[in-house]
Every structure is written in C-alpha cells, then in structure tokens.
Amino acid sequence: MTNRSDVLVVGAGFAGMYALYRYRNQGLNVTVLEAGSDVGGTWYWNRYPGARCDVPSLEYSYGFSEALEQEWDWPEVFSAQPDILRYANHVADRFDLRRDIRFNTRVVALEYLEADNLWRATTEQDEQLEAQFCVMATGCLSVPNKPKLPGADSFQGTVLYTGLWPKEPVDLTGCRVGIIGTGSSGVQAIPELARQAGHLTVFQRTPVYTVPANRKRMRADVQQEFRDNYLAIREMQQNNAGGISNFRPVRSVKRSVAESSTSTSATAIPTTSLPASSLSAPALAPNKILNLTPEERLALVQARGLNMLLTFRDVYTDPEANEAANETFREAISSMVDDPTVGERLSPTTYGLGCKRQVLDRDYYDTFNRDNVTLVDLIESPIETITTKGIRTSATHHDLDVLIYATGFDAMTGALLKANIRGRDGKRLTDKWRDGPVAYLGLQMHGFPNLFTITGPGSPSVLSNMLVAIEQHVNWIGDCIEYLGTNNLQNIEPEPAAEVDWVAHVNEVAKGTMYTTPSCNSWYLGSNVPGKPRIFMPYVGGYPRYRERCEQVVANGYEGFRLG
Numbered sequence: 352m353t354n355r356s357d358v359l360v361v362g363a364g365f366a367g368m369y370a371l372y373r374y375r376n377q378g379l380n381v382t383v384l385e386a387g388s389d390v391g392g393t394w395y396w397n398r399y400p401g402a403r404c405d406v407p408s409l410e411y412s413y414g415f416s417e418a419l420e421q422e423w424d425w426p427e428v429f430s431a432q433p434d435i436l437r438y439a440n441h442v443a444d445r446f447d448l449r450r451d452i453r454f455n456t457r458v459v460a461l462e463y464l465e466a467d468n469l470w471r472a473t474t475e476q477d478e479q480l481e482a483q484f485c486v487m488a489t490g491c492l493s494v495p496n497k498p499k500l501p502g503a504d505s506f507q508g509t510v511l512y513t514g515l516w517p518k519e520p521v522d523l524t525g526c527r528v529g530i531i532g533t534g535s536s537g538v539q540a541i542p543e544l545a546r547q548a549g550h551l552t553v554f555q556r557t558p559v560y561t562v563p564a565n566r567k568r569m570r571a572d573v574q575q576e577f578r579d580n581y582l583a584i585r586e587m588q589q590n591n592a593g594g595i596s597n598f599r600p601v602r603s604v605k606r607s608v609a610e611s612s613t614s615t616s617a618t619a620i621p622t623t624s625l626p627a628s629s630l631s632a633p634a635l636a637p638n639k640i641l642n643l644t645p646e647e648r649l650a651l652v653q654a655r656g657l658n659m660l661l662t663f664r665d666v667y668t669d670p671e672a673n674e675a676a677n678e679t680f681r682e683a684i685s686s687m688v689d690d691p692t693v694g695e696r697l698s699p700t701t702y703g704l705g706c707k708r709q710v711l712d713r714d715y716y717d718t719f720n721r722d723n724v725t726l727v728d729l730i731e732s733p734i735e736t737i738t739t740k741g742i743r744t745s746a747t748h749h750d751l752d753v754l755i756y757a758t759g760f761d762a763m764t765g766a767l768l769k770a771n772i773r774g775r776d777g778k779r780l781t782d783k784w785r786d787g788p789v790a791y792l793g794l795q796m797h798g799f800p801n802l803f804t805i806t807g808p809g810s811p812s813v814l815s816n817m818l819v820a821i822e823q824h825v826n827w828i829g830d831c832i833e834y835l836g837t838n839n840l841q842n843i844e845p846e847p848a849a850e851v852d853w854v855a856h857v858n859e860v861a862k863g864t865m866y867t868t869p870s871c872n873s874w875y876l877g878s879n880v881p882g883k884p885r886i887f888m889p890y891v892g893g894y895p896r897y898r899e900r901c902e903q904v905v906a907n908g909y910e911g912f913r914l915g
C-alpha cells in the first residue's frame with residue numbers, strides 16, 4: 352500500500368524536526384522518515400565520549416519559538432551531546448512532533464513520478480510513500496567515512512565508529528583501545544578514552560591545530576540576559592557571516608572587566624562571557640602577528656590560549672602571517688607536551704591554520720603526557736593491515752581489544768547520493784553530481800522538481816551556525832510551497848543556467864581563501880574520501896549575503912527557477 356502526504360521529509364534531526372513543525376503549521380500533511388529510533392540527527396548518532404558542540408548553546412538553538420527560548424535551561428556554555436539530545440527530545444515532545452515521524456525507517460530510493468508530479472520514497476522495509484514535495488533533511492555530516500583498510504573485517508575485538516556510537520554505555524575499563532583519526536571527533540574523544548581505557552593508542556595520520564574549548568557552566572544571569580534580548584540576538588545572527596550574534600551580556604562584561612583589573616598578567620584582555628566559537632569572525636582580534644617578535648607572539652598566545660583567531664587579525668588573510676601563526680602554534684605545542692618527539696609528531700606542518708574547521712578540545716595535548724597513552728605517527732609507520740588482534744604498522748604490531756574509527760564523514764553530498772535519487776526521465780543524482788555537486792543556492796537541482804535540500808552544497812551550511820542556516824532554508828522552502836499553492840502552480844526547479852552560474856559563484860568566492868590553498872585537504876573539499884571530486888562545497892560568501900540573495904530571488908518572482 353502507498354501512503355500519500357503533501358510533504359515527505361527525510362531525516363528527523365534539527366532540520367527535519369523544524370521542517371515538520373513549520374510545514375504542519377502551514378496546513379500541510381507532513382510525514383518524516385528517520386533511520387534512527389529517535390530524534391536528534393547528528394546528536395543522536397554521535398554519542399562518543401567527549402562529544403560536544405563547538406557553538407555556544409544559547410546561539411545553537413532554535414529561534415522559531417519564543418516560549419522555547421524562555422523555558423529551556425542550558426547547563427553549560429558549550430553543550431555536551433547528552434544535553435543537546437535532551438533539548439531535541441524536549442522539542443519533539445513540546446510540539447508533539449513524534450506522531451508524524453516514522454522511526455527506524457531508512458529511505459533506500461527516491462523516485463520522481465513525472466506523470467503524477469509526485470516523489471515516491473521506498474524504505475528498507477520495502478514500503479512506499481508518496482508526496483508532491485520532498486525535503487531532504489539528511490544532514491551534512493551523517494554518513495561515516497569508513498576507510499577500506501586491508502584486513503579490516505578480520506579484527507576480532509570490538510569495532511566502534513564515533514559517528515555511529517552505540518546507545519548502550521561502552522565499558523572500556525582496562526581495555527587496550529586504539530583510535531584512528533584526529534579530527535574534531537577524535538580530538539574530543541581521545542582525552543575521555545584515555546581516562547577510561549587501560550591503554551589508548553592514537554593512530555594519527557595528520558596532526559591537528561586544536562584550541563581549548565570553553566568549560567564554563569552556564570551562569571543564570573547570562574542566560575537570563577540572552578532571554579531578555581533574544582529578539583535582537585536573532586536579528587544579529589541574521590547579519591553575521593557565521594550566523595552567530597556574538598552578543599555580550601552587559602552584566603557579565605562588567606564582571607569580567609572587574610576581574611581583569613585585578614589580574615597580574617600584563618597581557619590580560621577582558622574576555623567575553625561567551626567566547627568565540629569556531630565560527631566567529633576575527634573582528635575582536637587586536638594584534639597583527641607580523642608586528643610582533645616571535646617571543647612576543649608566543650608569550651601572547653601562551654597568555655591568551657591558542658585561539659589565533661581571537662589573538663591575531665591577519666592570520667587568515669595574509670599567507671606570511673598565517674605561517675608565522677603556524678610556527679607559533681607549533682612552539683606552543685612543544686611547550687605543553689613533555690616528550691619532545693611526541694610534541695613534534697603532534698605539530699602540523701603540511702597545511703596552515705584556517706584550512707580546516709577549527710577544532711576545540713579539552714585536555715588534548717595534556718593527554719599525551721599520560722603513561723597510558725601512545726601516539727603512533729602513520730606517516731612515519733603506515734598501517735599495513737588490521738589483524739585479528741589489532742593493527743600492524745610498518746614498525747610493529749599494536750595489540751587491541753577495541754578499535755575506534757574517528758575517520759570523519761562523506762560530507763555534504765554523502766547522504767544525498769546514498770538515497771538513490773532519480774529525477775525526471777529517471778536521471779540519477781549520482782550521474783548529475785559525478786564531477787561534484789551542482790545545485791542552485793544549495794536548495795534545488797535542475798531535473799529534480801519539487802525536491803529540496805536543507806543546507807545542501809552551495810549554501811553556507813557548515814560554515815555558519817547550523818540552526819540559523821536550517822531555519823532559513825526550512826522557511827524559504829515553506830514560503831515557496833505556499834507560493835506555488837496560492838498561484839496554482841504545481842512544481843519548481845532551477846533553470847540549468849542558474850545552477851551553473853551559482854556553482855561558479857560558490858567557487859569564485861572560495862578562491863584565494865585558506866580553505867582552498869593547494870596544500871589543504873579537508874572534508875569541505877571532499878578530499879577526505881578517496882575518489883571524491885575535489886570541489887569546495889559550502890558557500891563561503893557569508894550567511895547574510897547568501898540570505899539576501901535568497902530573498903532577492905523570491906522578490907524577483909523566483910528568479911532562476913522554472914515554475915510550472
């Protein structure tokens with residue numbers, strides 16, 4: 352039997368949940384299909400020890416409901432995964448979302464039925480559901496990258512992925528644990544794993560630039576001030592490149608100035624109560640690194656913490672300044688790690704700051720001073736094979752009970768390509784995107800009418816506060832569906848020229864940034880997945896510029912779209 356709705360939404364993470372709320376409230380019949388057993392998306396799957404958000408929670412939260420803003424208490428400034436998942440569950444309960452979500456339902460195919468102007472989803476259970484509109488809320492980082500290492504299937508111990516961490520607690524007490532990967536996930540997990548495991552072996556291919564995360568509990572007065580000012584804060588987010596307001600509560604600024612006036616440090620600078628996240632603009636940075644001696648640079652960084660973004664304003668724009676900052680960073684690492692060889696191995700040399708997303712950690716470098724932690728440099732001694740009992744590198748065999756892959760994601764396009772999408776005339780998205788994603792505004796693709804992607808490639812997405820980007824896309828799509836209905840139109844898709852021009856613009860603005868330097872390899876570029884085309888996927892032109900473009904397109908009668 353086929354089920355029919357107005358809108359099918361794939362995914363019940365933050366995007367899918369808000370899409371359901373928004374479209375239901377505009378009178379549409381919505382069905383959400385979710386592979387997991389509950390809501391939360393990335394925060395449902397990434398339950399690994401140490402998982403935490405790198406955007407302050409008062410900003411990384413929905414803005415669509417004033418009541419929700421006023422009632423929810425965040426225990427910490429940067430929330431841990433369990434608290435964010437609790438928030439997602441609260442939202443699902445509060446707005447009665449679950450009744451329209453089918454859990455444990457993985458979509459294995461999506462097909463456009465042109466004669467009926469319908470999308471048909473086929474699930475793993477071989478059930479079919481149809482709707483006029485289909486909204487892919489499948490997330491940018493939802494398909495784990497599983498490297499094909501020789502012998503991988505032969506390992507007889509426990510295999511875990513940070514991006515698919517089990518719901519049941521994993522007891523690592525006394526275990527010999529190995530972890531492959533030192534990106535954001537690995538860096539967050541490693542200190543926690545080291546505390547739990549008997550011995551932890553870290554298999555590192557590329558060292559990371561990571562800076563200490565804020566550890567503060569949420570202060571009631573700061574939270575209240577946010578609540579009092581949320582209207583203005585949401586407006587500020589709309590006009591910030593990263594979708595972050597950087598709002599500074601007056602009460603806490605007063606307090607930090609008072610604190611800093613009693614500080615003995617010559618370089619003490621008043622701190623904000625909500626320090627910049629990995630997305631914040633470097634507007635606060637007071638210094639130019641090239642104006643200082645190497646000793647002054649190091650002293651400043653040691654006094655202020657490793658966050659070059661907040662310390663120097665030129666490191667992401669001037670290659671010479673960038674190299675000076677990289678060098679300062681390496682010196683700072685060597686001063687934090689007891690064993691000089693380990694310190695050297697942890698120091699990035701093959702790429703610069705700003706190429707990858709800034710990683711935030713808690714006790715990362717200090718972890719390598721522990722007796723129960725070993726660092727294996729895979730450039731010096733590559734993995735030859737996974738064995739039944741562990742990992743053999745070119746240097747030795749490492750016995751392991753547990754092997755953890757913190758090897759990242761097939762980002763931005765992975766979930767969309769995996770959904771086996773076929774548009775008009777049976778055209779496959781995998782064919783259309785063979786040389787990289789082609790989409791208009793990261794919202795729609797020519798040949799796939801009435802199919803929308805939330806935070807799709809070509810939109811600010813991962814370079815902005817995801818909650819802000821999600822709400823903007825969900826609203827744009829909701830308004831679009833309403834417009835079609837009001838004007839008795841049946842479908843919408845981009846003109847081929849519009850998506851080609853948009854992709855060219857996305858590439859143009861990325862050119863010359865630290866993200867796309869030839870030495871840079873990152874998931875933004877797809878270069879973390881063997882065989883994936885090297886294309887810079889998110890839109891780096893800034894959230895406000897992008898939002899204004901979307902608004903302008905609508906004001907011009909859906910410029911660049913074909914409406915039928």
Ligand code: NAP
Binds near residue numbers: 538539
């Ligand atoms: P990632 O940044 O792509 O890191 C993957 C790691 O695995 C890298 O160290 C990579 O080494 C290594 N790796 C991959 N394949 C390998 C192989 N075959 N052999 C050895 N090493 C291999 O992935 P991630 O750490 O999951 O982070 C992805 C993104 O998720 C982040 O940038 C962030 O946006 C998001 N995230 C955010 C948070 C947060 O909010 N704090 C936390 C976790 C994740 P190479 O560098 O050499 O490829």
